[in-house]
Amino acid sequence: MTSFSFYRKLASFLLLIVGSHSVMAQTPPPAPDTDEPELVEFDTSKTRSIAVPALVAPAPVDTPAGNSAALGRQIAEVISSNLRASGVFETQGPNGLRAISLGEVTAPQFDYWKGRPVEQLVQGFVRVGGDGNLTVGCYLYDVGFGNETTRLGFNVPPREWRRAAHKCADAIYSRLTGELPFFDSRIAYIAETGPKGKRVKRLAIMDSDGANHRFITNGQSTALTPRFSPNYKSILYLSYVDGNPRIYVYDIDAGRQRLITQSRNPTFAPRWSPDGKTILYSMAVAGNTDIYKISASGDGTPVKLTTSPGIDVGGSFSPDGRQIVFESDRSGSQQIYVMNADGSNQRRISFGSGRYATPEWSPRADLIAYTRIAGDFRVGTMRPDGSGERLLTDSWQDEAPTWAPNGRVIQFFRTAKGSGKTSIWQVDLTGSNERQLPTPVDGSDPAWGPVLP
Amino acid sequence: MKTNTIKMAAILLASTALVAGCGKKKVEELPPAAEGTNYGPPPAAPIVEANPIVPGSQEDFLQQVGQFGDRILFETDRFNVDAEDQATLQRQAQWLARYPNARITVEGHADERGTRDYNLALGERRANAAKNYLTSIGVDASRIETVSYGKERPSALGSDEQAWAQNRRAVTVTIK
Numbered sequence: 001m002t003s004f005s006f007y008r009k010l011a012s013f014l015l016l017i018v019g020s021h022s023v024m025a026q027t028p029p030p031a032p033d034t035d036e037p038e039l040v041e042f043d044t045s046k047t048r049s050i051a052v053p054a055l056v057a058p059a060p061v062d063t064p065a066g067n068s069a070a071l072g073r074q075i076a077e078v079i080s081s082n083l084r085a086s087g088v089f090e091t092q093g094p095n096g097l098r099a100i101s102l103g104e105v106t107a108p109q110f111d112y113w114k115g116r117p118v119e120q121l122v123q124g125f126v127r128v129g130g131d132g133n134l135t136v137g138c139y140l141y142d143v144g145f146g147n148e149t150t151r152l153g154f155n156v157p158p159r160e161w162r163r164a165a166h167k168c169a170d171a172i173y174s175r176l177t178g179e180l181p182f183f184d185s186r187i188a189y190i191a192e193t194g195p196k197g198k199r200v201k202r203l204a205i206m207d208s209d210g211a212n213h214r215f216i217t218n219g220q221s222t223a224l225t226p227r228f229s230p231n232y233k234s235i236l237y238l239s240y241v242d243g244n245p246r247i248y249v250y251d252i253d254a255g256r257q258r259l260i261t262q263s264r265n266p267t268f269a270p271r272w273s274p275d276g277k278t279i280l281y282s283m284a285v286a287g288n289t290d291i292y293k294i295s296a297s298g299d300g301t302p303v304k305l306t307t308s309p310g311i312d313v314g315g316s317f318s319p320d321g322r323q324i325v326f327e328s329d330r331s332g333s334q335q336i337y338v339m340n341a342d343g344s345n346q347r348r349i350s351f352g353s354g355r356y357a358t359p360e361w362s363p364r365a366d367l368i369a370y371t372r373i374a375g376d377f378r379v380g381t382m383r384p385d386g387s388g389e390r391l392l393t394d395s396w397q398d399e400a401p402t403w404a405p406n407g408r409v410i411q412f413f414r415t416a417k418g419s420g421k422t423s424i425w426q427v428d429l430t431g432s433n434e435r436q437l438p439t440p441v442d443g444s445d446p447a448w449g450p451v452l453p
Numbered sequence: 454m455k456t457n458t459i460k461m462a463a464i465l466l467a468s469t470a471l472v473a474g475c476g477k478k479k480v481e482e483l484p485p486a487a488e489g490t491n492y493g494p495p496p497a498a499p500i501v502e503a504n505p506i507v508p509g510s511q512e513d514f515l516q517q518v519g520q521f522g523d524r525i526l527f528e529t530d531r532f533n534v535d536a537e538d539q540a541t542l543q544r545q546a547q548w549l550a551r552y553p554n555a556r557i558t559v560e561g562h563a564d565e566r567g568t569r570d571y572n573l574a575l576g577e578r579r580a581n582a583a584k585n586y587l588t589s590i591g592v593d594a595s596r597i598e599t600v601s602y603g604k605e606r607p608s609a610l611g612s613d614e615q616a617w618a619q620n621r622r623a624v625t626v627t628i629k
Contacts, residue, residue, distance in 0.1 A: 268570060268573045282570065284573075284581075289574035313570045327570075334571055357571055400569065420565065420607075
C-alpha cells in the first residue's frame with residue numbers, strides 16, 4: 001500500500017516530465033547549480049567512482065524484451081558499461097551491489113554508499129505502462145553531499161530499452177563532465193572477413209557500444225566508406241555492385257538504394273552536409289579526381305568544387321555548413337586544405353612533416369581530425385587554422401578518424417601489418433583511454449552518427 | 454636507381470610466382486582432357502589438340518604479351534609510364550592490333566600504405582595513364598575500360614617493400 005502510493009507519486013511525476021505522446025521524451029537538463037563543486041573540466045586523469053545498482057522493477061511483468069526486473073538489471077549494466085568505457089569513471093555494479101528497494105530510489109542510504117566507498121550513485125526504476133511501453137526513471141546522487149543532482153524519465157518501447165540506458169548514461173556523463181552526450185548514437189562501418197587477398201567487405205551498423213549489430217549488405221560485392229545521414233534514415237556508401245566504384249544512398253527502412261548521380265565515371269568518398277541536404281563526393285574524370293556536391297534529394301545537378309590537376313578527394317563540412325576541409329596532393333603530396341562551401345578561398349592548413357589525409361571536422365567545430373602518414377599511419381588533431389597539431393595514436397596503421405557526436409572521442413580503424421586484419425578503436429582527445437570496440441568480425445571505415453533525437 | 458632495383462626485384466618475384474602457378478595449373482587441367490579421348494580413335498594431330506588456348510582470348514593475351522606483360526608497375530604515389538612500361542604496353546597494343554574486336558579493362562591498383570579514398574583516386578590515375586599511352590600508340594579509346602580497386606585487391610600479400618612494389622600496378626584484362 002505504502003509502496004504502491006509511492007510508486008504512483010513517482011509515476012505521475014515522471015509522466016508529467018516525459019510527455020506520453022512521444023516515443024522517446026526527455027526532460028530538459030536541470031539548470032546548472034553554480035555552487036555545485038562537482039562540475040569539473042573534462043579530465044581523464046581524475047576518474048570518479050560511480051555505483052549503479054540494478055534499477056527497481058515494481059510489480060515485475062513480462063515484456064517482449066524480457067521481464068521488467070531483468071530489464072532493470074540490464075539497463076544498469078549498460079549505464080555502468082557506458083560510463084566505464086568513457087574512461088572518465090570507475091563504476092561498480094550492478095553485479096556485486098545489493099538490490100535497492102523502491103523507496104530508496106528517491107531516498108538513497110547515503111551512509112551505506114559512503115562506506116563502499118563511491119562518490120556518485122545512480123538509481124532508478126522500470127515500470128511497464130498500460131500501453132506496454134517502459135517508463136524508466138534515472139536519478140543521479142552526489143554521495144558526499146547527500147543530494148540529488150539529476151533526474152530524468154524516459155518512455156520507450158521495450159525493444160528500445162538500451163536507448164533509455166544510453167540516455168541515462170548520457171545525462172550522467174554530461175552532468176559530471178560538463179561535456180555534451182554521445183552514448184545514444186549509432187555507427188556505420190565495414191565488416192570484413194576472409195583472407196587478405198580476397199577480403200569480403202559488408203556494410204553493417206551498430207549502436208555506439210557495439211550492440212544491436214546488423215549487416216546491411218551480403219558481401220557479394222565490395223562495400224566501402226559508409227556515412228550515416230544525420231537523421232539515420234539512410235546511409236551513403238561505395239559499392240562495386242555494378243563492377244565499378246559508385247556511391248549509393250541506401251534507404252534503411254525501405255531496404256533500397258539508388259545512385260547519387262548518373263555518371264559513367266567512378267564516384268567515391270561520400271559525405272553528408274550537417275543538415276543532410278547536400279552530399280559531397282569525389283569523382284574521377286579521365287583519371288583526375290575532384291570534389292563535387294549535389295542535392296541529397298536526387299534531383300539537382302552536381303557542382304564541381306575543385307579544379308586542380310592533382311587528386312582532390314574526401315571532404316568534411318564544418319558544423320555550420322559554411323566550410324569544407326578536404327585532402328589534395330596538388331602540392332606534390334597529400335595535404336589538408338580548407339575551402340568555403342562554394343569552393344572559393346582554397347588554402348592549405350597542414351605543414352608538418354609527412355602526408356596528411358582523411359580530414360574530419362569535429363561536431364564541436366574546434367578541431368580537425370586526420371590520418372598523418374610518415375612511415376606509419378597515426379590519428380591526430382589540429383585546429384582549423386592548422387595550429388596545435390597533436391598525434392593521438394601510435395601504431396603501424398591507424399586510419400580514417402570519425403568523431404563522436406560530442407567531439408570528445410575519436411574512432412578510427414587499425415590495420416595489422418602482414419595479415420591485413422582490421423579492427424575499430426577509439427581514443428579520447430587527450431590520447432588516453434584507447435580501446436577496441438567489440439565487433440562480431442573485423443571492422444574498418446567506422447562512421448559515427450549524431451546523438452539520436 | 455634504388456627504385457629500379459626494387460621494381461626489378463618485384464617483377465622477378467612475380468615471374469617466379471607465375472611460373473609456379475602455371476605449372477600447377479597444367480597438371481590439374483591435362484589429365485581430364487586425356488580421359489575424355491579414351492574411347493575414340495587417336496587424334497590425328499595431338500600437338501594442336503593439346504593446346505587449349507583460343508586465339509584472341511585472355512589466355513592467348515597472357516601468352517602473347519609474356520610473363521607479367523599484362524601489367525606495369527609504379528613507384529609510391531606515382532603514375533608515370535616509363536620506358537620499360539611503354540615496352541610492355543607496346544606488346545599489349547600489338548596483340549590488340551591482331552584482334553581488332555578484342556576489348557580490355559585496365560585495372561588500377563595501389564599498395565596498402567595509402568589511405569582508402571586516396572588510393573581509389575590513385576588507382577584511377579594509374580589505369581588512365583596506361584590507357585592514355587595505349588591510345589597514344591593507336592589503340593582506339595572505345596576499346597579500353599578502366600576501373601580502380603585502390604588497395605582493395607592486393608596481388609602480393611606481404612607488408613614489405615617488395616609486396617608493395619608488386620601491388621602498385623595497372624593490369625590489363627581482356628573483356629569476354
